[in-house]
Amino acid sequence: MDITQNYFEFLALPVTYQLDLQALSERSRELQKTLHPDRFSHLSDRERRLSVQYTAYLNEAVSTLKNPLSRAQYLLKLKGFDTFSESQRQLDPMFLMQQMELRESLAEISATADPEAELDALRATVEQELRSLREQFDKYYQQSTPSSFEAAAVCVRKMQFFDKLGREIEALEDQLFDE
Structure with a gap:
């Protein structure tokens, strides 16, 4: 697991707007099982913290990719376009x-x-x-x-x-x- 990957890479999904939401859900469930903090309770503090970080990143990734608007914003962010705070462009x-x-x-x-x-x-x-x-x-x-x-x-x-x-x-x- 690598939280420096973009959400698509982290979830092993294609970088596309027309995302298969079923595949997203299935992959999310698989990773939830693998990363759940309870599975790391007997390990070191560092490994438990990493599990919590990975789980938080997974939740953020799923939430972002599940929503069509936030998925579009994220795709553009990956291309260097900030539509989250950008308001200097005038709409028609x-x-x-x-x-x-x-x-x-x-x-x-x-x-x-x-x-x-x-x-x-x-x-x-x-x-x-x-x-x-x-x-x-x-x-x-x-x-x-x-x-x-x-x-x-x-x-x-x-x-x-x-x-x-x-x-x-x-x-x-x-x-x-x-x-």
């Missing part, structure tokens, strides 16, 4: 206008006659946009050129907007229907 005004309109729709949902249907419709829109952006990201990432990685980074920035909107939809749904 039409996209930003769309985001404002979607957020206005979300803000008005609780006052509608059928908020549940409105939430479902908005969620469907967000999911469709995310699917489209994931496909675009994958296409750009596979091209593997500096300009295609830039285009993939733009997709990630847009995915971040829709991901946040999706969480806001869930929060409003909880607020409206769990009372």
Whole structure:
């Protein structure tokens, strides 16, 4: 085990956006069994600490690779593109206008006659946009050129907007229907 490897290498998986989530899960379970700290309880302090570090790294890797947005961010990070904190790139005004309109729709949902249907419709829109952006990201990432990685980074920035909107939809749904 080597925690200086990237997550894909650590898990012995191909470096790709279209990741086989079943293979990720199976490999994770195998490594969990091998690395579990209980298996090292009779060994030295150093070996127990390493087991804890490996397990933490494994958990971080699985969490990152399981989520399509964080997987895309991580792939770009491996190529030298920081989309975690990067905000100097301006997104196109039409996209930003769309985001404002979607957020206005979300803000008005609780006052509608059928908020549940409105939430479902908005969620469907967000999911469709995310699917489209994931496909675009994958296409750009596979091209593997500096300009295609830039285009993939733009997709990630847009995915971040829709991901946040999706969480806001869930929060409003909880607020409206769990009372």
